[in-house]
Amino acid sequence: MEIYLNGQSREVPDSILAADLIKRSCSRPELVICELNGAILGREHWPATTIKPGDRIELVSFVGGG
Amino acid sequence: MDDTFILGGKSFVSRFLLGTGKFKNKTELTASILSSGAQIVTVALRRIDLERDHENILEYIPEGITLLTNTSGARTAEEAVRLARLARASGHGHWVKVEVINDSKYLLPDNAATVDATAALAAEGFIVLPYVTPDLYTARQLEKAGAAAVMPLGSFIGSGQGLRTRDMIKVLIDEISIPVIVDAGIGAPSHACEAMEMGAAAVLVNTAVAIAANPPLAAQSFARAVEAGRAGHLSRLAQPQPAANPSSPLTGFLFE
Numbered sequence: 203m204e205i206y207l208n209g210q211s212r213e214v215p216d217s218i219l220a221a222d223l224i225k226r227s228c229s230r231p232e233l234v235i236c237e238l239n240g241a242i243l244g245r246e247h248w249p250a251t252t253i254k255p256g257d258r259i260e261l262v263s264f265v266g267g268g
Numbered sequence: 269m270d271d272t273f274i275l276g277g278k279s280f281v282s283r284f285l286l287g288t289g290k291f292k293n294k295t296e297l298t299a300s301i302l303s304s305g306a307q308i309v310t311v312a313l314r315r316i317d318l319e320r321d322h323e324n325i326l327e328y329i330p331e332g333i334t335l336l337t338n339t340s341g342a343r344t345a346e347e348a349v350r351l352a353r354l355a356r357a358s359g360h361g362h363w364v365k366v367e368v369i370n371d372s373k374y375l376l377p378d379n380a381a382t383v384d385a386t387a388a389l390a391a392e393g394f395i396v397l398p399y400v401t402p403d404l405y406t407a408r409q410l411e412k413a414g415a416a417a418v419m420p421l422g423s424f425i426g427s428g429q430g431l432r433t434r435d436m437i438k439v440l441i442d443e444i445s446i447p448v449i450v451d452a453g454i455g456a457p458s459h460a461c462e463a464m465e466m467g468a469a470a471v472l473v474n475t476a477v478a479i480a481a482n483p484p485l486a487a488q489s490f491a492r493a494v495e496a497g498r499a500g501h502l503s504r505l506a507q508p509q510p511a512a513n514p515s516s517p518l519t520g521f522l523f524e
Contacts, residue, residue, distance in 0.1 A: 207318065208315040208316070209315070210318075227316070227318055228316050229321050234316060242353055242354060261315065261316045262314060262354055263324060263358075264311045264313060264326055264335075264355075265312050265313070265314045266289040266290065266291060266311065266312065266325045267288060267289045267310055267311050267312025267338050267340050268287030268310055268312075268426075268452075268474035268475065
């Protein structure tokens, strides 16, 4: 199914769990904050949240800044 | 004399805040935090790079440092609020530097949007440090909105021009009750010292340290300048005089 990950269209397996999507998108999921369709998805919900077609996911983390 | 810096309900020894952007080498960031004794550092939030691993800035920030996440990238109050909430969701604290900028040439903050974001975030329990162009009315609104401090710019971000806005910063220091933390454009320790002599509560420096040839030494020099300026302010120096005032006695001269 097609989803939007960090602003880019991506093909991912149907019914993938958020936890699995995040695990395959970065090497250190513990450092990542997730937003699903504009709302923050706390990491406690990752294993139980199923991604749907057209979902918009943002994965962010801390970087240097002033 | 107890000159503890109270900010956001916490006490700090250092009045020198360090930004973590633009360091060529992240280990120099760690060394700069340690050499300066900075207890509060700013960080930003960005999308992760999905193609490759990159280092996480948090690995270079020692334990116990207060993280102040900026809302850089936000062009509106709504975007700033969204970024602040994401930062809080990380579990690394709820201190936010509200930065709402819609100008890529001067990077001037949108004062009105900053007030709106500050009010919204303070109501949600964030410790809010808003970054603004110094303006009395904006500062009063920020105080009313629940900001923990006001952060007026000295000059354009990264320009190193010093306190171009000094007269307006002084107005804020004199008229506003919450701490005034000068942030942006500080290019030399003397600028940081001057801000503290004027009565600023603290100073934030990023570029000047990060791009110095020796960042840890630069960070230390800024921290010392902040201490010197603060002591100068507390010692209540005399005002400048228009003419001379002799330093040695006017009697008992050898030559009459």
